[in-house]
Amino acid sequence: MSAIVAEAVSKTYRSGVRALREVSLSVERGEIFGLLGPNGAGKTTLVKVLLDIVRPSRGRTALLGTSSRQTASRQRVGYLPEDHRFPDYHTAESALLFYAGLSGLSPRAARPRAAALLAEVGLADSTHSKVRGFSKGMKQRLGLAQALIADPEVLFLDEPTDGIDPVGRAHVRTLLEAERAKGRTIFLNSHLLSEVEQLCDRVGILRDGELVRVGTIEQLTQSERTLQVTLSQPAGDALLGELSRAFGPATAAGERGVEIALERDEQIDAVIDFLRARGLGVRGLAQKRQSLEAVFLASLREGER
Amino acid sequence: MNAFLALVRDVWRESRDKRVIWVLGLLGLVVVAFFGSLSFTPVDADAALRRAAQTLGEQRMRQGMFVGTMSRISAVRVSVAEPRAPRPEDDFPLGIDGLRVVELEFADTGEVDGLYVAWRSVERMARGEGRAASRGGAPSEADAAQAPIGPEEHRAVLESRFRAAGFAPVVVRLDPDSPRRFVVGAGVERPLELRGACEVSWCFGAFSTALEDHSQAEFLAELQAGVAERFAGFIGILVLLSMFAAALPELLQKGRFDLLLARPVGRVRLILFKYLGAVLFVLLLWTLLFCGCVVALGVTTGFWKFGLIGCALTCTLVFAAIYPVAMLVGAATRHVTLASLAGLMAWGLEGIVQTLRMLIESGQVDRATRWKPVIDAAYWILPKSSDLTRLNQWMLARDHLAADSAARIYGAAPTVDWWFAGGTTALFAAAMVTLTCLFVARRDW
Numbered sequence: 001m002s003a004i005v006a007e008a009v010s011k012t013y014r015s016g017v018r019a020l021r022e023v024s025l026s027v028e029r030g031e032i033f034g035l036l037g038p039n040g041a042g043k044t045t046l047v048k049v050l051l052d053i054v055r056p057s058r059g060r061t062a063l064l065g066t067s068s069r070q071t072a073s074r075q076r077v078g079y080l081p082e083d084h085r086f087p088d089y090h091t092a093e094s095a096l097l098f099y100a101g102l103s104g105l106s107p108r109a110a111r112p113r114a115a116a117l118l119a120e121v122g123l124a125d126s127t128h129s130k131v132r133g134f135s136k137g138m139k140q141r142l143g144l145a146q147a148l149i150a151d152p153e154v155l156f157l158d159e160p161t162d163g164i165d166p167v168g169r170a171h172v173r174t175l176l177e178a179e180r181a182k183g184r185t186i187f188l189n190s191h192l193l194s195e196v197e198q199l200c201d202r203v204g205i206l207r208d209g210e211l212v213r214v215g216t217i218e219q220l221t222q223s224e225r226t227l228q229v230t231l232s233q234p235a236g237d238a239l240l241g242e243l244s245r246a247f248g249p250a251t252a253a254g255e256r257g258v259e260i261a262l263e264r265d266e267q268i269d270a271v272i273d274f275l276r277a278r279g280l281g282v283r284g285l286a287q288k289r290q291s292l293e294a295v296f297l298a299s300l301r302e303g304e305r
Numbered sequence: 306m307n308a309f310l311a312l313v314r315d316v317w318r319e320s321r322d323k324r325v326i327w328v329l330g331l332l333g334l335v336v337v338a339f340f341g342s343l344s345f346t347p348v349d350a351d352a353a354l355r356r357a358a359q360t361l362g363e364q365r366m367r368q369g370m371f372v373g374t375m376s377r378i379s380a381v382r383v384s385v386a387e388p389r390a391p392r393p394e395d396d397f398p399l400g401i402d403g404l405r406v407v408e409l410e411f412a413d414t415g416e417v418d419g420l421y422v423a424w425r426s427v428e429r430m431a432r433g434e435g436r437a438a439s440r441g442g443a444p445s446e447a448d449a450a451q452a453p454i455g456p457e458e459h460r461a462v463l464e465s466r467f468r469a470a471g472f473a474p475v476v477v478r479l480d481p482d483s484p485r486r487f488v489v490g491a492g493v494e495r496p497l498e499l500r501g502a503c504e505v506s507w508c509f510g511a512f513s514t515a516l517e518d519h520s521q522a523e524f525l526a527e528l529q530a531g532v533a534e535r536f537a538g539f540i541g542i543l544v545l546l547s548m549f550a551a552a553l554p555e556l557l558q559k560g561r562f563d564l565l566l567a568r569p570v571g572r573v574r575l576i577l578f579k580y581l582g583a584v585l586f587v588l589l590l591w592t593l594l595f596c597g598c599v600v601a602l603g604v605t606t607g608f609w610k611f612g613l614i615g616c617a618l619t620c621t622l623v624f625a626a627i628y629p630v631a632m633l634v635g636a637a638t639r640h641v642t643l644a645s646l647a648g649l650m651a652w653g654l655e656g657i658v659q660t661l662r663m664l665i666e667s668g669q670v671d672r673a674t675r676w677k678p679v680i681d682a683a684y685w686i687l688p689k690s691s692d693l694t695r696l697n698q699w700m701l702a703r704d705h706l707a708a709d710s711a712a713r714i715y716g717a718a719p720t721v722d723w724w725f726a727g728g729t730t731a732l733f734a735a736a737m738v739t740l741t742c743l744f745v746a747r748r749d750w
Contacts, residue, residue: 013749053566054749071569079567085560087315089322101311102568146564156567 001065002026003154003185004033004050009059011045011209019045020056020209027202029153032176032186034200036193036296042209043189044082047156050187051079063154075104078147082158082189084139088132092123092142095131096149103150110149117145120175122168136163144172148179155179158189173199197292205299212299220295225262226288227271228253232281239278247271259288308570309578316582319552329544333594336532339507341601345521346504346513350493351388351405353502356517357470358385358407358489361463362420364427379423382412395488397476403493409463411485418454421462456484467491469713471499471520497522497608498710522705523714525608529705532598533616533697537591538690542624545590546652549583550631550645553741557639562750573742580632580738584625591617612704619693619700626688626730627652629737636741655687663691688733692726 004027011020019042027033037043048054050061052068066073086095093114100110118124121141126134134142140163147155160176161169176186176199190196196203197217205213205220213220235258243250247270248261260271272282290298320326362381386408391397395406411417460477467475472491480486493499503521506513516524556562556579565575595613603609631648638644662680664670702711 048563048749051567053563071571074567074569077567077569079563081560081563081567083560084564085558086564087319087555087561089319094318098311098315099564099568101307101314102565102570104307104569106307 001029002062003029003031003064004187005060005062006046006050007060009046009049009056009061011042011049011054012057018209020049023059023206023209023211025204025211025214027185027187029185030180030183031202032180032188032200034188034190034196034203035206036190036196036203036292037206038300041206043206044158045209046206047079047158047187047189051077051156076150076153077156078150078152078154079156080143080147080158080160082162084143086131086139086142086146088130090131091128092118092131092134092145093127095142096146099146100149105150113149113151114145117148118142121145122171137165137168140164141168141172144175152184154185154187156187156189159191160188161190161192161195169195193292193296203292205296207300212302213295217292221289221292222287225265227260227262227268228284228286228288229258229260229271229275229282230284231256231258231275232283235280239280243271243274246274256283308568308574309581312575312578313582313585316552316579316586320548320586323548325544325548329541329590332536332540333590333597336536336594337597337601340528340598341605342507342509343602344506344510344606346506347496348502348504348515350403350496350499350502353470353499354388354405354407354467354472354491355385356501357467357472357491358383358409361409361466362423364423364469378427379416379420381416381420383416384410386410391490395478395490397478397490401474401476401490401492401494403496404490405493406488406490409487409489410483411487414459414484417459417462417485420466421454421458424462424465459484459487463487463489470501471495471710473498495522495707495710498706522710525602525610526701526705529598529610529613529616530698530701533595533613533620533701534694537594537616537620538623538694538697541591541620542627542652543649545587545624546627546631546648547645549628550635550648551641552579552583553632553635554639554641554644557636557745557750559750566750572746576632576636576742576745577738580629580741583628584621587624588617588621591620610704612700615700616697619697622727622730623688623690623693626690626734627655629734629741633737633741633744636744651687652690654683655690658683658687659689659691685729686733688730689726690730692723693730696723696726 004025006023006025009020009023010018012018023042023046025033035043035046045054049056050063050068051074052061061068063073063077090098093111096114096117097107097110100114101107105113115124115127118127121144123138123141123145126138131139131142140160144157144160147157157176161172164172173195176188180186180199186199188196188200200217202214202216203220204211234256235252240250240252240258243258243260247267248263250258250260253259262268262271268285272285275282361383362377362379364378388405388407391404391406397404397406456479460479463477464475467477467489473494474492476490478488478490480488496502498520500520500523501515501517503516503519503524504513505516505521505524519527553576556565566572570578592614595617599609599611599613627648630651631644634647635641635644658680661670661676662684665674665677665680699711702714706714
């Protein structure tokens, strides 16, 4: 059973804005799924639909096998919204106890967990301080703690490192990796591609409400038909010309490197044979990878075309 | 249950964070301290009897709960002898506690007739049958036309006048030699209800005054009604309504409501719990205040009367009925000021409707009569805080006074159908809360 399921979800707001178009995805248990997309692509709407904060115009969503329309689906779910606001009359501890109470935990059960979480996010010294005096980074850490207070199986995090300094970001990453190690499913919305690249098992790219790509980082960044070959000696123009004629466009890459755009994967063996027949040693062989950023930008450009 | 308690605690934490609630609490403490500083000193009952005889032509006109000032209802010239103990020749029944006797001689029997007519007019007005006397005016022609007036009517009016002063039982004997002379035997079965027989001091004896026109029981009933109506029922509701009106628009702020909606609590329950949390807070606040007043008074004076605590329920019901209007507007607009104004306007509107209805029914406003169906419909729909306020008055009157005294002074209570008033008020509150819940439940956040 998948932890998160969306089937053909569409959402059109009353204003006429089509925020989601037939989005289908499923996130397995224990997986970290990253959702990428430019501003206004529908990332937050998708999370809100999954949590039943926004009702879909069409389609079906489920969390841990229970329809999102049922409140029970949110029993083991934690959520850190983007631009969240805590009531400023709360202290860090009372805020956590409040949200724990809403998740059905008694103050007695929640108090030790709140203390542990505050220590974990680095707010132990501010346990009894009012939230109104917190910096943005502190509020973000508290937000992370409130998302974790009910010991959720599924975590939705919308820009979790927003407003946090680089040291804090590294801390948050460590925290999320620890949560993954505990088997939690994490659904991450982020603008920070490096963060997504480091943390996520799979990534989806949302463009104008449409899920245009889904896959593991490797699948998305792999440029399947460009072969990078490192030779024993520099390739001359003649060799490049021969390779181009035999297989496809070939270009020099660095001192001894050659990049060949193949039509089929099966051509790799032929390329090696071709080079060896000409007395050239093969020192390295790899399929060329794109950066996630390049993939992301390419996906957006496809949409513009 | 944990979710409910979490929201209730949240409401209380939010309330505690507002300065205005501390000001209200401080004022409440001043009120409690005032009750604790009261003390009463009985004055000679003869003085009360003499004063009752000398003010036969005066009647205190009710103005709401407060009995108001003495108004002359009839010109009476009477000479009053010094009160004395009963004599065998007075022929009064035996066994009346503290019976004192006073002899009256009127200048003219016509003045006793006039007193009788005025008294009847006032009685009819109190029953809502006429309005001449309500303006403190002279008896109407209809009243005067009820002649003939004889010795029995004279005896009845005098008995009533002394009863109104708190004496019980009252026996009036006519002098067989002169129709202008009467011998009145007045018992003191209920000393606390005797008007003019007590001196009150407050601020722990720093100030004192004689209660000439009040009995101690009336004074306490009016004082407590003042706390229930003016402090809790007006200032309190004004402050609390303004304070809690902000709660829902703030809760529904982007980024804050999301944190709640992501929890396993339905939207309807969230709103309902928030509402109940506010109502419970108000109930606790008023219960504490009224209990404080009752305990402070009981400890310092020994008068333990608990009726005031019941007023916490009615004051809370008024809040509970008006607050959902602010909630509904707050949910629809997410604007704190608009929500506050809506609550206050609903409260004002129902006050106006009830006042107009009362004026039309008592015949004091003739021109508005054609609007009566509209006003009646509005009355049926809107909460009935004025009616509930009258319930407070009646509860306090019955707490401090014997049933017949309470009925005589404050009127026979059930001119208002409490079940109808309470039921339709609760229905209004339920309708407003339901609309708010529906609005929040159906909307994307």
